[in-house]
Amino acid sequence: MPFTPKPHAALLIVGHGSTENPDSSTPYFEHADEIRNRGLFGEVHCCFWKEEPSMREAGYMIDAEEIYVVPDFISEGYFTQDVIPRELQLEGPTTRRAGKTWHYTLPVGVHSSMTGLLLQRAKEVAPDANPAETTLFIVGHGTGLNQNSTKAIRDQVEHIKASGAGYAEVLDAFMEEQPFIAEWDKLATTPNVIVVPFFIADGLHSYQDIPVLLGIETEPGEAASQREVFRHNPHHLRGKTLYYSSAIGTERHIADVILDQIADFDARLHETR
Amino acid sequence: MKLAERLSQAIAAGIRRIGQVSIRPDLAGAAYALCHIEDEAADPHSLEIHNGAAAARDISTWAEDGHYRFTKSELSLKRGWILRLSSADELKQALDLFYPAGVGLWMADKDDHLKIEHLRDKLNRQTGMYRFARNLGDAGAQKLVREVCGPSNCCVKKILWQIDSNTPLEDSEASRFDGVVGAFDRQAAIPLLCREACNHFVAEARKASKAENDAKR
Numbered sequence: 001m002p003f004t005p006k007p008h009a010a011l012l013i014v015g016h017g018s019t020e021n022p023d024s025s026t027p028y029f030e031h032a033d034e035i036r037n038r039g040l041f042g043e044v045h046c047c048f049w050k051e052e053p054s055m056r057e058a059g060y061m062i063d064a065e066e067i068y069v070v071p072d073f074i075s076e077g078y079f080t081q082d083v084i085p086r087e088l089q090l091e092g093p094t095t096r097r098a099g100k101t102w103h104y105t106l107p108v109g110v111h112s113s114m115t116g117l118l119l120q121r122a123k124e125v126a127p128d129a130n131p132a133e134t135t136l137f138i139v140g141h142g143t144g145l146n147q148n149s150t151k152a153i154r155d156q157v158e159h160i161k162a163s164g165a166g167y168a169e170v171l172d173a174f175m176e177e178q179p180f181i182a183e184w185d186k187l188a189t190t191p192n193v194i195v196v197p198f199f200i201a202d203g204l205h206s207y208q209d210i211p212v213l214l215g216i217e218t219e220p221g222e223a224a225s226q227r228e229v230f231r232h233n234p235h236h237l238r239g240k241t242l243y244y245s246s247a248i249g250t251e252r253h254i255a256d257v258i259l260d261q262i263a264d265f266d267a268r269l270h271e272t273r
Numbered sequence: 274m275k276l277a278e279r280l281s282q283a284i285a286a287g288i289r290r291i292g293q294v295s296i297r298p299d300l301a302g303a304a305y306a307l308c309h310i311e312d313e314a315a316d317p318h319s320l321e322i323h324n325g326a327a328a329a330r331d332i333s334t335w336a337e338d339g340h341y342r343f344t345k346s347e348l349s350l351k352r353g354w355i356l357r358l359s360s361a362d363e364l365k366q367a368l369d370l371f372y373p374a375g376v377g378l379w380m381a382d383k384d385d386h387l388k389i390e391h392l393r394d395k396l397n398r399q400t401g402m403y404r405f406a407r408n409l410g411d412a413g414a415q416k417l418v419r420e421v422c423g424p425s426n427c428c429v430k431k432i433l434w435q436i437d438s439n440t441p442l443e444d445s446e447a448s449r450f451d452g453v454v455g456a457f458d459r460q461a462a463i464p465l466l467c468r469e470a471c472n473h474f475v476a477e478a479r480k481a482s483k484a485e486n487d488a489k490r
Contacts, residue, residue: 019343019473022334033327045369050472052345053373056390057468060377061369063275082400 003040003259010043010064011035013258014084015072015200017051024201025051027249028072034255041068049079055087059100066101068265070258072200072249074109074140075152094269105265108249108257109152109198115159117251122167122194125233126243131166135188137195139181139210142174150174153198175209182213185238192241200249216244280368280376281361283463291463292372292429293350293454296364303357305364307371310454312352320355326363328356329370344473345372346430346465348454378466382433390469393437396478406475409482411436415443421477422467423447429454430467 013032018024028046036044047058069088071080088102089095095102108114122136138160140153153172160170168190173181184193195214197206211217216235235242284305289296295313300306307329312320323332336342336349350371358364368376381387392414396407409417414436422428423446431452435441442448452464470478
């Protein structure tokens with residue numbers, strides 16, 4: 001559905017950022033550039049938890065009186081429910097303060113249009129793999145602290161299964177909780193395996209940690225910008241053919257998911273009026 | 274008036290610098306051009322030419338020695354480039370990449386609208402793994418300002434906050450610094466302002482607080 005332009009509003013994309021690795025914030029700036037270039041908002045800005053501008057500084061960059069805040073995060077949880085509302089002083093879906101109106105949408109990762117992006121990424125990374133002989137893994141971090149982070153991935157797995165894409169198996173797996181991605185060869189019964197990390201940015205998890213758990217790398221390599229790891233597909237490993245993708249959030253079309261999340265927010269706002 | 278228009282007027286009135294960035298109207302055939310302050314006297318043809326605001330992120334991400342500049346007010350911007358910008362909007366966007374929110378913070382301060390948050394309030398609102406930072410004592414906080422902030426620790430922002438509303442920062446190079454780099458006309462520069470302790474400081478406060486706690490045991 002075409003997005004109705006909002007020339008009088010600002011878009012504020014909120015990301016995590018990193019003090020270790022600039023690739024961590026690259027996708028946020030790319031998503032912002034993509035939307036800015038389409039001329040859909042009067043202003044497009046980014047702000048971060050670990051980088052500058054901080055969320056508390058972000059308001060000082062913005063002229064518009066109406067601001068859409070979109071968490072460029074994978075799941076609902078500590079950051080989207082505690083940290084971002086606290087730092088931006090948001091009181092609910094819409095907050096009016098000092099002459100400005102702040103709209104707070106759901107995070108990009110929980111939008112149903114992510115399913116199409118995951119399927120597209122799987123196809124790109126393994127164009128020759130027959131889906132009927134392939135297991136698709138959607139991989140997250142996993143933590144005992146917050147069930148929401150795994151729920152977003154399990155939901156996507158169900159959406160992909162229902163999509164008719166034809167994969168023999170679609171499985172969720174995690175770095176730090178069961179089912180463990182380190183056991184991918186035991187979890188998958190097919191000869192081909194595709195692994196898509198369900199993270200917004202490429203960083204230590206997708207450059208180092210997951211490749212080690214998969215067995216592509218024997219030990220963590222250098223810290224920053226190890227994009228090489230994605231360029232050696234397929235890997236013939238543990239008796240199977242393995243295709244490994246970069247983080248789904250690096251996909252250019254996340255910009256469309258951001259816009260979808262805003263359109264959904266507006267539709268809900270309209271319903272409640 | 275939009276921030277970009279006000280910025281444009283400020284430049285017309287003589288503003289020429291922010292941090293380590295020199296602002297040059299009508300140079301190199303662009304509406305605005307930016308370069309490193311130490312390249313102001315260089316022949317523009319000797320500098321690497323970039324176009325458009327987005328290039329500001331590439332220029333400012335890595336220091337000359339290859340380290341990642343996650344704090345943008347770090348005194349380590351690399352030299353040897355010139356960035357051409359076609360409008361005041363592009364200029365504002367580029368400066369927000371070099372010094373995030375720096376222009377807006379300066380204007381809010383001029384308008385007397387800048388909200389300053391003292392360190393205690395900042396630390397007290399931390400949750401999760403940073404909650405422990407709130408236990409840092411005043412003496413430890415004052416020491417941390419000397420060890421983390423100011424030009425000798427590579428940050429060139431003017432600190433506006435105190436420990437709390439009754440406890441100013443002790444005198445030091447960090448607490449005295451006025452947010453303008455080098456010997457330059459203060460009226461022709463946008464000072465970099467620090468309205469609350471950054472998250473790097475909070476992370477260091479957490480470490481210092483844990484060290485204080487361990488020392489008491």
